[in-house]
Amino acid sequence: MDQHSADQELVRRLGERVKELTVLQETVRILQDESQPIRELMADVVRQLPPAWQYPEITGARVFFRDMDVRSPNFRPTEWMQSVRFTTLTGEQGGVDVCYLEERPQAADGPFLEGERALLNSLAQMLRSHFQHVAALEALRQAHDDLEAQVRLRTRLASELSLSEARQRRIIAGELHDHIGQALAFIRVRLSRLQGDAVFSGFEDTLADIMRLVEQAINSTRSLTFQISPPVLYELGLQAGLEWLGDQLGQEHDVNLRVDADGAVDDLPDDTRVVLFQAARELIVNAIKHAGPRHIVVSAALSGGEATVSVVDDGSGFDVARLNTSGAEMTTFGLFSIRERLDYLGGSMTIESRPGSGTSVILRAPARSASAGKDQ
Ligand SMILES: Nc1ncnc2c1ncn2[C@@H]1O[C@H](COP(=O)(O)OP(=O)(O)OP(=O)(O)O)[C@@H](O)[C@H]1O
Ligand SMILES: [Mg+2]
Numbered sequence: 001m002d003q004h005s006a007d008q009e010l011v012r013r014l015g016e017r018v019k020e021l022t023v024l025q026e027t028v029r030i031l032q033d034e035s036q037p038i039r040e041l042m043a044d045v046v047r048q049l050p051p052a053w054q055y056p057e058i059t060g061a062r063v064f065f066r067d068m069d070v071r072s073p074n075f076r077p078t079e080w081m082q083s084v085r086f087t088t089l090t091g092e093q094g095g096v097d098v099c100y101l102e103e104r105p106q107a108a109d110g111p112f113l114e115g116e117r118a119l120l121n122s123l124a125q126m127l128r129s130h131f132q133h134v135a136a137l138e139a140l141r142q143a144h145d146d147l148e149a150q151v152r153l154r155t156r157l158a159s160e161l162s163l164s165e166a167r168q169r170r171i172i173a174g175e176l177h178d179h180i181g182q183a184l185a186f187i188r189v190r191l192s193r194l195q196g197d198a199v200f201s202g203f204e205d206t207l208a209d210i211m212r213l214v215e216q217a218i219n220s221t222r223s224l225t226f227q228i229s230p231p232v233l234y235e236l237g238l239q240a241g242l243e244w245l246g247d248q249l250g251q252e253h254d255v256n257l258r259v260d261a262d263g264a265v266d267d268l269p270d271d272t273r274v275v276l277f278q279a280a281r282e283l284i285v286n287a288i289k290h291a292g293p294r295h296i297v298v299s300a301a302l303s304g305g306e307a308t309v310s311v312v313d314d315g316s317g318f319d320v321a322r323l324n325t326s327g328a329e330m331t332t333f334g335l336f337s338i339r340e341r342l343d344y345l346g347g348s349m350t351i352e353s354r355p356g357s358g359t360s361v362i363l364r365a366p367a368r369s370a371s372a373g374k375d376q
Contacts, residue, residue, distance in 0.1 A: 007199050011207065014187055016054065018213050020119045021180050023052035025221060027123060028172060031130045032228065038134060042070040045127070049098060053116055058101040065094035065131055075099060082112050084124035088132045096124050133168060136161050141333070158340035159271075166229075166274045173229035176221055184218045237266030238273045242300055242309075245281055250296075253288045261300035268307055272345055272365050276300070276309050279338040279349075283311035283361050286334060291315020291359060305367045307347075314358040320351050338363070 030036075030044045042063045049061035050072060060075030080100035087093055098120060104111035140161055143154040191211050194200055200207060233241035239261040250257030268276070280298055287296050293315030300309045323335065339349050347365035 004199050007194065007197070008203075010190075011194065011200075011203065011210070014191065015210055016113060016115060017183070017187060018210060018217065019052045020115050021184060022213075022217055023048055023119065024122060024126075024180060025176070025217065025224065027126055028176065028228070029224065031126060034137075038065070038131075039068050039070060041130075042068060045123070046070050046072050049096075049123075052119060053098060053100075054107075054113060055100065055104055058104075060099045060101060062097040062099075063094070063127065065127070066092055074101060076101070080104070080111050082109065082117060082120055084120050086124050086128040088128060088135060090132075090135055092131065092135070094124075094127060094131060096120055096127065129168060133165065136164065155340055155344050158337060159275075159344040162275060162278060162337075162341050163271055166278075169229040170234070173225045176225045176228070181218070181221050181225070184214055184221060188214050188218065233273065233277055237263075238268060238277060238300065239263050239266055241273070241277050242280055242298060245277070245284070246298060249281075249284050249288065255288060255293060255296055257284070257296045257298070259298045259300075261298070262302060264302035265300045265307055265309075267302070268365070268367060272307065272367075275341045275345060276307065276363060276365060279341065279363055280309055280311060282334045282338060283363075287311065287313035287315055287359065291317065293358070302367060307365045307367055309363045309365075310360065312358065312360040317353045317355050317357050317359050319355060320353050323351070 026048050027045055030041055030048075033041070036044075042065065046061045046063050050056045050059035053059040060072045062069065062071040062075045064070070075097070076099065078099045078101060080103065081097060082099075083095060083097045085093065085095040098112075098116075100111055108114040109117045136157065140154065140157045143157060188211070191207065191214065195204070195207050195211070233244075242261045243259050246257045246259035249255075265273070265276075280300075284296060284298065287293050291313055293313035296311065296313045298309070298311050300307070302308075335349070335351070342349055342363060342365060345365050347363065349364075350362045351359070352361075353359035
């Protein structure tokens with residue numbers, strides 16, 4: 001191979017790599033949307049598989065889990081297939097298949113590239129962990145039915161769910177940042193070297209296109225990393241985390257959102273900080289979603305061995321007596337889940353609200369976590 005075609009080959013390979021990273025990133029985004037039913041989520045994943053393979057026009061894809069089996073319209077078993085199977089912790093089976101409809105030249109794994117095999121494995125890994133998370137969520141929702149008998153298990157599941165979610169988010173954010181982000185940065189450096197190269201005269205437009213894609217992928221990786229697991233919460237603490245949250249939600253929804261947080265809350269145990277942060281987010285979102293307020297004030301303080309976080313809005317308010325957070329008829333999840341998580345930590349939630357006069361929610365949690373000695 002002469003230098004020219006070696007370099008062309010390199011550009012082609014980099015192009016493939018960008019496609020693979022894009023699909024991984026897109027999958028992370030799809031899996032973040034918890035409101036989406038599993039089947040639709042699987043369909044979204046299936047849709048974006050073929051474009052990431054080397055010959056999209058002859059590529060079919062399939063994702064299956066439990067009794068759900070979602071296929072691209074052209075999918076059928078052929079001689080040229082790549083497959084991964086997985087089993088969740090609770091023994092449920094799933095998998096991902098990709099097929100070529102026609103023969104193509106031999107590559108690393110039949111007609112498939114090495115990167116495509118790695119991509120398929122990563123996707124299966126992500127789906128498995130997502131399905132496990134969904135299963136935990138379903139188990140939690142089910143546990144309400146027999147409240148008396150299930151109360152201990154439920155409390156524990158709620159807390160584990162919240163912590164496992166936080167943990168999972170941190171892992172995904174770390175992966176995004178350390179692997180995808182760095183691989184992209186590396187690709188950018190290599191590409192920019194090629195750009196000045198005389199060998200590439202005639203390929204400037206293609207190179208510029210790939211460069212633009214890489215830039216886009218870098219930017220969205222960065223913002224996605226931040227959304228998934230705001231590093232401020234872990235690195236700078238709860239005070240900075242709440243301030244960040246206030247800025248984000250205030251700007252996004254155009255409400256006047258003030259955060260007044262005392263730095264002492266940074267000394268709370270990790271799980272308490274995570275719970276309070278998630279709860280504050282849910283309460284702010286509730287105010288925005290249900291009440292149309294002009295002002296929201298979030299306060300956080302620590303005194304007498306107790307942390308207090310309050311979220312007060314001047315929106316429409318509601319009748320607290322009608323709030324149904326127990327028993328089988330329960331239909332909403334947000335406030336219930338906050339109450340469970342706080343219970344587990346030995347804390348509490350107080351809601352004051354009346355139609356027409358705003359809502360005030362106060363969360364309390366002991367500065368030393370009451371669950372620290374439990375179950376460990
Ligand atoms: N700040 C608020 N202002 C007015 N109504 C509220 C406020 N917070 C909660 N509510 C009422 O309480 C109900 C229960 O809230 P909860 O967060 O549990 O559920 P949700 O927000 O409706 O759904 P989700 O399960 O997605 O959180 C809401 O449906 C709404 O009617
Ligand atoms: Mg809610």
